[in-house]
Amino acid sequence: MALKITEECINCDVCEPVCPxxxxxxxxxxxxxxxxxxxxxxxxxxxxxxxxxxxxxCIPKDPAHPETGEQLLEKYQALIQVKRLD
Structure with a gap:
């Protein structure tokens, strides 16, 4: 399941640079x-x-985007493959 950032976000800039x-x-x-x-x-x-x-x-799981651990791993592998092609 993807995560989401709620409106409680204070724009502290901590999350963006740590996202791999x-x-x-x-x-x-x-x-x-x-x-x-x-x-x-x-x-x-x-x-x-x-x-x-x-x-x-303020970063819970997003119920609008349910995914299993296996699906998240598949998404990771697809993202890595695209990165390798660039």
């Missing part, structure tokens, strides 16, 4: 996570780094 998939960017009002790129850090870390480091705990 470049899934986080600054939105109109606060940071946002691209669910197509979010793997919850599967393939990189044991825990989602953005949620781990967020000082206001």
């Amino acid at each position: 998939n470049q899934a986080i960017s600054l939105g109109m009002e606060h940071y946002v996570i691209d669910p197509a790129r979010c793997t919850e850090c599967v393939g990189h870390f044991d825990q989602p780094q953005c949620a781990l480091l967020c000082p206001v705990a």
